[in-house]
Amino acid sequence: MLIKNILAKSTTTAGVVVTISIMVALYSAYDKGLYLAVNTVVMGGMLALMALGLALVFGVMNVAMFAHGEFFMIGSLSAFYIFPPIHEYLVENPNAFLSMIAPLIAILGALLIGMVVGVIVEKLVFSPLRKRSTDNWVMNSFLLTVGLSVILINGHQLVFGTESKTIVRYWSGRPLNIYDVYIARDRIITLFLSGIAVLLFWLFIKYSRTGRSIRAVSQDEKGALIVGINLTGIQMLTMSLSCGLAAYAGACLLFLYPSYPTVGIEPLYLAWFVVILAGLGNIMGAVVCAFIVSLLKVVTEAYVGSGWEYIVPSALIMLMLVFKPSGIFGSAVRGVHEQ
């Protein structure tokens, strides 16, 4: 029964793509070493958080977010300003427990700041537009996010300067040794953190009452309003959650992506790629696709050379649009966006 089920699933497009990806991952890890697999998974976990936020905002609010990379940037910037002071304090007063949780304080602080920024953005930008008119909403809100992105990028440049703001590492200590492959602690813990975030998010959306309301709004806004769901509150929560997730990802990856004005462009591009690949608005499909895209990027860099990671995925997405425009998982909530 189980085998039959797996066979039936693996003949769909999603199944074929996932199977091929797993095989590519295994081969490349065997060929070029385990680093590749580790990089894929670390990158993929963070990309999943970015893409989740993007898909959530598109599903619930119909906003094609272009400023998502800037929330990533805000997260890494916040972590950069929270972590070093604690670190300096620790150098003077060593404390084993505090040095364990100091990075967590920075990351959670970034998450909080991201969520606050989300509320501000919703209050200042989307809510006024929604009050005024919802004609041609998808394009108008998209343009608003473009303006927002320009403001945030250049605001960062204006206030904090263009230089890279980075830290050496979050967790000190020797790298872990797994089958003669040394992996920095940061990567392992980051992977763990992103896994926890995705899991918590999934539980929240699936089982909590608020999560059910969010799903209801994404399926049918008017219907949700009729059954007494607080639409304004849900929209604000969605925006806040989505920004928070991006900021969390940015803070976790601070050791890999130093904070500078345009740091968000690459995560944004990859996250959009994930969302198109999974099907617009498909929230959980985005998690699987995040790992596929991350694999694609890492493999392209390893075999074709760096700089090509913009070219190969774009070519692939054109191919996919020819054969399967609704994405490999298909978007279940497609009808809503046609409105």
Added chain:
Amino acid sequence: MNNKINAIENDTSKTNGVFLGFLKNGLHITPAGLLGLVILLLLPNIAPFNQEYMIRWLVMGTFIAAGAIAFDFTGGYIGIVNFGFHAFVGLGGYTSGILAHRIGLSPWLGLFAGGIFAGALGFVLGVLTLRLRGIYAAVVAWFVGLALMGLATKLVWLTRGPLGLRVDRLFDSPSNKPYYYLIFIIMMIVYLITRKVVNSKIGLAFKAIGQNMEAAKTSGINPFFYRVSNFTISCTIAGFLGGFYAHYYGILTPELLHTTKTVEVLAVAYLAGRASLWGGIAVGIPFVFFTELMRSSLTELPGLNLVFYGLMLVWVMIYYPGGFAMFYDSITRKIKNTSLKRFFRG
């Protein structure tokens, strides 16, 4: 119905005199617009503006104005945001530049070659994405822009990558003036072509699709055909403009294809007012002039001009979606004096 409108227009042209009639129905310019264009033509000869760097800004502003017209032709009429606009500009520029550099093709022919290449890519992209929702076209055009920028950086044997491809300039003189007049003529031709298309039966179909796709479909309009043709025209213009860019600056770097360049054109097009076309000229040149002035006078605050760009865009999108064209329209509509009204509104 259409004949009737034409008849009425012909009628008014008779009462307005031959010149005004030609201005209105042949060139689609109001007398006030004509005055503005004459001022623009004289500007590089008047005292503070006749310095070379000022003329350079004027060329840049006119270039962006022409781009904004082409952008508005797609964005304002069929509601597709071409988020890879400068990818097409860059493709046109590189096509023209490489043909001139490797084969020795005349830059003047190169402009057209660039337009054809960009138009062909626009056609392919349109066929792939325009049967889907508008956001797909926007996002995929953006992806294509990033991919082309990657190619321009990586194919060093062809494009010399970030070092920059040196290209012959169109004129021998080091002065910017001939370039200004050339781009001015190009801008006017772009305006006339797009205006003619928009006022024709095809333009009516564009507007119908932009306003209500379902209703347009029901009336027997094939949205796919019209969207693709609109997108192709806009991309062809972008490629042509790219050719001008290449042979004006004389050097091409992958930066030309960057998204921020598209955002500049997009901001001007939407500040000018969607579906206005002329707004691009009225807003683009002063706006670029102003932001360049801001950038060069406040060098210790880099990025301030772009923050201003973004704030303007957000503010206008929320509170004044009609942009400058709507503002102008609502002001001049209130004028009581008939001849003054005719001067401003044609």
